[in-house]
Amino acid sequence: GIQVEQSPPDLILQEGANSTLRCNFSDSVNNLQWFHQNPWGQLINLFYIPSGTKQNGRLSATTVATERYSLLYISSSQTTDSGVYFCAVASGGSNYKLTFGKGTLLTVNP
């Protein structure tokens, strides 16, 4: 099956800093989603982005499908941005089966 690798595994920032999280995948994808898992375990949808670029406030994402990677940008980070960020993809003709990466643990210090 498809492999999903996220980097870095851990990231520590000071409030106000910018960051880039990366997601590499091993095959063409039908669906790519970025999630934020908060400290209570809730997965929050950030972006649905199988290709192209999207922005939502301080967050933006770019997926270059032909080169099999996606980037999540967080600008002017806040302590509430802390948590785990997951990339998940669907591929192989299935729109239903999401394969998750292991996530990036982001800690934003005040």
Added chain:
Amino acid sequence: DGGITQSPKYLFRKEGQNVTLSCEQNLNHDAMYWYRQDPGQGLRLIYYSQIVNDFQKGDIAEGYSVSREKKESFPLTVTSAQKNPTAFYLCASSTPGQGSPYEQYFGPGTRLTVT
């Protein structure tokens, strides 16, 4: 409010007992999913259902069973055959359609502890 509810939030069971986790959605989504998350790991797919009365095994279905008798409900039973059932269980739903087809939305999860 439209959304996905899971109950209970925390569940404790003795080894050897079957336990059923509830998942309900009022988003009118066709597809529903169950995932398992272990500490420090990503989510892994247990079962999914594209339509009522139909479901397929995911990557780690052994020791689990599901039913889909109603569009809005997709309960998961963790059986005594599951060798390591302690985990965080998340339910999701999606629907084909315009905009963001098959985008999955998640419930708040159930933390199951088996001792």
